[in-house]
Amino acid sequence: MTDVWTWPARIGVLIGTALFVALLIPILVIQVRRYGVISPARLLGAAALAVYGTALVAYTLLPLPSGDLAAWCAQYGYDGAQLKPLQIVADIRERTAGLSLGAAVRDISVLQGVFNVVLFVPWGVLVRRYLGWGLLASAASALGASLLIEVTQLTGIFGLIPCSYRLADVDDLLTNTFGGVLGALVAPWVLRWMPGARTLAAGRGTPRPVTLWRRWFGMAVDYLAYTALGGVLALTLGLGYYLVTGRAPADSLAVWLGTSVLAWVVVFVLPLVTGAGESLGQRTVWLAVVPPDGGARLAPWARLRRGLAGGALWGLLQALGDAATMFDVGALAPAQGLAATVATVLVLSTLFTRGRRGLSGKAAPYLLVDARSLAPEGQPRARGSRPSR
Structure with missing residues (x-):
């Protein structure tokens, strides 16, 4: 019995943590763009949301039946839903009649009812405080989520399983909603340490120092953008080719x-030649490139030197390395190793250059400033915002 209650929690911690880690960069990007800064407290809230959401799915929808589903449904499936409100009260009275108080509170019918309430308390807490919804909206969301769960159980995950594999119970709907309301009521006290999204967003336009983590995070965004876009393009091209021809595309120059x-x-070339020449990652973390002479933007030749000593060089080497793998070209085989070396140099060079400019700042002198410190025409907004040289 203990395992029945605890294994979904273990699933929630393991898979929920993995989900949070997988989504960490997108979450950080959203925070930086929405709030102008990363909030560790709200980052912890996002982790809690991932773990709780995964555990909620595990508790309410798992385990799924397997094997011969028709035979399983004939033996274990439910015929319809329990639609009598407060039937749980009658069940508790019947099962605990004549028991001592200690034995009564340990009875499965009591534990099930209490657990249904407790299961949705975090829902109310997170929706009201982390998402910033009002009390009524939080309660309505708990009702809607519980209704979706019960309908999913009743329909066998909307027909995926040919029977109602768990009992859909109106009392679950009531107790879950009650738990969500309780969570929403206590949320302002339980999570008073967590800043609200609106409060953080109010300071979104405040300039901040050019720190090492911002440079490294911008590089990480560039890397993930290149990798993700390449994967999406390959998947789209492969799927389109398969739908037209009925077979997977062979490696070719067109595919590369x-x-x-x-x-x-x-990811690398277009941002370099548009605007002031900042990379996608730099724009994400509010970094702007400013010529050292106070001009509006770098000259084309300076942009080229900057790109060839920065992310554009790494991306080109990665693309050449892909060509070596696709076409088995020995002359291009060192490109992957060179790309790794260049990436290491670019990351470490930010440690030893003024203003965290890195290697590209040596190849084409420029200043990195917080984009929010610049007036619309590209000039410093105030004396205190002048970049360090």
């Missing part, structure tokens, strides 16, 4: 140009 090269152009 449409995946690795196109991803390099979109």
Whole structure:
């Protein structure tokens, strides 16, 4: 019995943590763009949301039946739902009649009712405080989530399983909603240490120092953008080719140009030649490139030198390394190793250069400033915002 109650919690911790880690960079990007800074407290809230959401699914929908589903449903499936409100009260009275208080509170019917309430208390807490919804909206969301769970159980995950594999119970709907309301009521006290999204967003436009983590995070965004876009392009191209021809595409120059090269152009080349020349990652973390002479933007030749000593060089080497793998070109085989070396140099060079400019700052002198410190025409907004040289 203990395992029945605890294994979904273990699933929630393990899979929920993995889900949070997988989504960490997108979560950080959202925070930086929405609040202008990373909030550790709300980052912890996002982790709690991932773990709780996974555990909620495990508790309410798992385990799924397996094997011969028709035979399983004939033996264990439910015929319809329990639609009599407060039937749980009658069940508790019947099962605990004549028992001592200690034995009564340990009875499965009592534990099940209490657990249904407790299960949705975190829902109310997170929705009201982390998402910033009002009391009524939080209660309505708990009702809606519980209703969705009960309908999913009743329909066998909307027909995936040919029977109602868990009992859909109106009392579960009532107790879950009650738990959500309780959570929403106590949320302002339980999570008073967590800043609200609106409070943080109010300071979104405040300039902040150019720190090492911002440079490294911007690089991570560039890397993930290139990798993700290349994967999406490859999947899209492969799926389209399969739908037209009925077979997977063979490695070819067109495939390489449409995946690795196109991803390099979109992520590294286009940002370099547009605006002030900041990379996608730098723009994400509010970093702006300013010429040392106070001009509006770098000259084209300076941009080229900057790109060839920065992320654009790494992306080009990655694309050439992909070509070596696809076409078995021995002359291009060192490209992957060179890409790794260049990435290491670019990351470490930010430790030893003024203003965290890195290697590209040596190749083409420029200043990195917080984009929010610049006036619309690209000039410093105030004396205190002048970048360090």
